[in-house]
Amino acid sequence: MQRMFLAKSEKVKPSRCPFCAYKLNGAAGMVAVESETAKPSPGDFSVCIECANVLIFDKDLSLRRPTYEEARESRERPDVMQARDIIGRMIASRPVQIVKH
Numbered sequence: 001m002q003r004m005f006l007a008k009s010e011k012v013k014p015s016r017c018p019f020c021a022y023k024l025n026g027a028a029g030m031v032a033v034e035s036e037t038a039k040p041s042p043g044d045f046s047v048c049i050e051c052a053n054v055l056i057f058d059k060d061l062s063l064r065r066p067t068y069e070e071a072r073e074s075r076e077r078p079d080v081m082q083a084r085d086i087i088g089r090m091i092a093s094r095p096v097q098i099v100k101h
């Protein structure tokens with residue numbers, strides 16, 4: 001499998017994650033060359049940086065939940081799975097927030 005990189009984040013239309021409601025206003029493409037960047041297009045996959053769920057860029061580039069078919073396709077895409085892996089590790093390494101009563 002070709003090694004992919006998570007590119008620098010590009011500004012995108014602010015949109016809330018339909019799973020966790022986290023406000024997303026940037027997206028980093030998975031690119032073959034580390035210095036490249038990638039702008040999202042309608043139908044592209046995305047991964048939420050807060051909950052690591054797979055999302056889809058809609059026609060207006062807002063984010064929506066994948067359909068059953070899209071979710072199945074996402075699991076067959078090495079780039080999407082690699083993005084989930086990278087983001088999952090970022091989430092796991094975050095410090096735990098202590099909220100006192």
Ligand SMILES: [Zn+2]
Nearest residue numbers: 017020048051
């Ligand atoms: Zn989310």
